[in-house]
Amino acid sequence: MDRPFQTFRHLILFILISSTVWTQVPKDISARDLISFFSIRNLDLDVKKQLIVYELRKADFKANTYRHHLWIMKTDGTNTRQFTYSSANEWNPKIGPNGHCVAFYSDRPDNTNKPGTRIWAMPLSGGEAKPLTNPNLEILDFKWNTDGSHIYYLCYERKPKKTKAWDKKRQKAGFDALDRTAEKPKVELWSVDRSNCKHNRLFVGDPGISSFDVDASGETLVYSTNYTGDENDWVETDLFLFSIRDSSASRQLTAFKGSEETPLFSPDGKTIVYKRPQDPRKPYSQTEIETIQLDGNKAHRLTKSLDLSVSNFEWYTDRTLLLEINQGMNNHLYMVNLEGQVTEISGGATYFFHSSVSPGSPAIAAVRQTAKGLGEIVYTEGPGHPWEQFSDQNAALDSLLIHPQTAFHWLSRDERFKLQGLVVLPHFSGNNPLPLIVDIHGGPAGRTDIALEQL
Numbered sequence: 001m002d003r004p005f006q007t008f009r010h011l012i013l014f015i016l017i018s019s020t021v022w023t024q025v026p027k028d029i030s031a032r033d034l035i036s037f038f039s040i041r042n043l044d045l046d047v048k049k050q051l052i053v054y055e056l057r058k059a060d061f062k063a064n065t066y067r068h069h070l071w072i073m074k075t076d077g078t079n080t081r082q083f084t085y086s087s088a089n090e091w092n093p094k095i096g097p098n099g100h101c102v103a104f105y106s107d108r109p110d111n112t113n114k115p116g117t118r119i120w121a122m123p124l125s126g127g128e129a130k131p132l133t134n135p136n137l138e139i140l141d142f143k144w145n146t147d148g149s150h151i152y153y154l155c156y157e158r159k160p161k162k163t164k165a166w167d168k169k170r171q172k173a174g175f176d177a178l179d180r181t182a183e184k185p186k187v188e189l190w191s192v193d194r195s196n197c198k199h200n201r202l203f204v205g206d207p208g209i210s211s212f213d214v215d216a217s218g219e220t221l222v223y224s225t226n227y228t229g230d231e232n233d234w235v236e237t238d239l240f241l242f243s244i245r246d247s248s249a250s251r252q253l254t255a256f257k258g259s260e261e262t263p264l265f266s267p268d269g270k271t272i273v274y275k276r277p278q279d280p281r282k283p284y285s286q287t288e289i290e291t292i293q294l295d296g297n298k299a300h301r302l303t304k305s306l307d308l309s310v311s312n313f314e315w316y317t318d319r320t321l322l323l324e325i326n327q328g329m330n331n332h333l334y335m336v337n338l339e340g341q342v343t344e345i346s347g348g349a350t351y352f353f354h355s356s357v358s359p360g361s362p363a364i365a366a367v368r369q370t371a372k373g374l375g376e377i378v379y380t381e382g383p384g385h386p387w388e389q390f391s392d393q394n395a396a397l398d399s400l401l402i403h404p405q406t407a408f409h410w411l412s413r414d415e416r417f418k419l420q421g422l423v424v425l426p427h428f429s430g431n432n433p434l435p436l437i438v439d440i441h442g443g444p445a446g447r448t449d450i451a452l453e454q455l
Helices: 002-022 030-034 161-172 395-399
Strands: 039-046 051-060 065-074 088-097 101-108 118-123 138-146 150-154 186-191 200-206 209-212 219-227 238-243 261-265 271-277 287-293 311-318 320-327 330-339 342-344 351-358 363-372 373-380 405-411 418-424
Touching: 002 138, 002 161, 039 351, 039 373, 051 088, 051 287, 051 373, 065 418, 088 138, 088 150, 118 138, 138 209, 138 271, 200 219, 200 238, 209 238, 219 261, 261 311, 271 311, 287 311, 311 351, 373 395
Parallel strands: 209 261, 330 351
Antiparallel strands: 039 051, 051 065, 088 101, 101 118, 138 150, 150 186, 186 200, 209 219, 219 238, 261 271, 271 287, 311 320, 320 330, 330 342, 351 363, 363 373, 405 418
16 A cells, blocks of 8 residues: 555544544433542632632442531632542631631541541641541531630530440441430530640530530630430521630520521621511511610611522621521622612622632632533622632533523512522524423522522
8 A cells, every 4th residue: 555545534523533533422411420529528728828628529430428528728719629638538727817727527547537517727838637526526617716726616515424324335236216304405516726736615505506606705605506416496596695705694685576596796896797587477587687786785687678588698897797588599799888788799690608708808609500510619899899609529411411501580469479499491493482391489588590400
């Protein structure tokens, strides 16, 4: 065979291969595809250290489970790298106020090979993580103190040895019935010194405590409780104050109808902000944000002019809060000041969540999801600045067919309410009539959203 013919044959082969690649039709997305993709969970922002720490979930098909590890990136979107590598899981990262350390939950074993979920701390510069709590504790929440030297954590009281022995006996005998007559354990607030792991019990409360905050001075505790700890007693939840400084008795702060939950001290410690239902008589009523002074006076609803439900909030400045808002099928970010003035800072057919701010900086980091993309980390220098996408964990989605989704609106029969629906069409459906499956669902609680759902 002469050389010109060989060259011509190779040229034809190259054209055929290239044509096959160019005309390759993307495949439909499957349940396995959705499970396979990364999912970005909790994140925390530290502008001074120019860092974003976040939790990344990935499927482990061989072990038939998910793996959660912490990742880290710079606040310009560069230098993305995995931060934790244990054989277990790490989640819910919280950077210390001094920016030197990150605390997180992990179910990794310690050096004695004892399993169980604990709070761990690890230098942001790298190195070995250190367990701060006992694996036998059931921890409800934790927060850093102002200078980063201690961590406050909320947990159920330790079980007496007799109770532990009885539980083991029941478990060994295969007794798996749920004992509703047993009294719920009390809830305690502890602090742990990060340097020497010395623990100090600060407060013992009733079984219904679910959330807390400590003021910047470390002298006053605010907590929410439904008194019993029974999940069915959600109708009445109140706020209480406790003086850590002199260990005085708890003082009730709110006694409104309905639930006051997730309290946060203002940066100056003069007021407390919390969630409250718009109409306490109705289950799943729209969630509002209110403030109240420490003496229980001047309760003020900040979101009165915003006829939308608040899913999450945090202090942005001394007089402004950042809100995550349920807006139809989307989730958007808003600002509200102490006078009740509201400003939207995100928009479009998007779903923002896991937002994070850093004291003293206007910057905001969040996870943003769309109808055709799973959550990715976005960042802005502040209101009025553009949102930049920093992560691209799920770029392979571009090679898959995702069914088109279209939101639409209509008025109720009495024309009092504007309702919203979502149409999902098959690919290449054309203009022909199609069979219709209707899934009716109420809202705003448990609503359908336009974001691409992940299993």
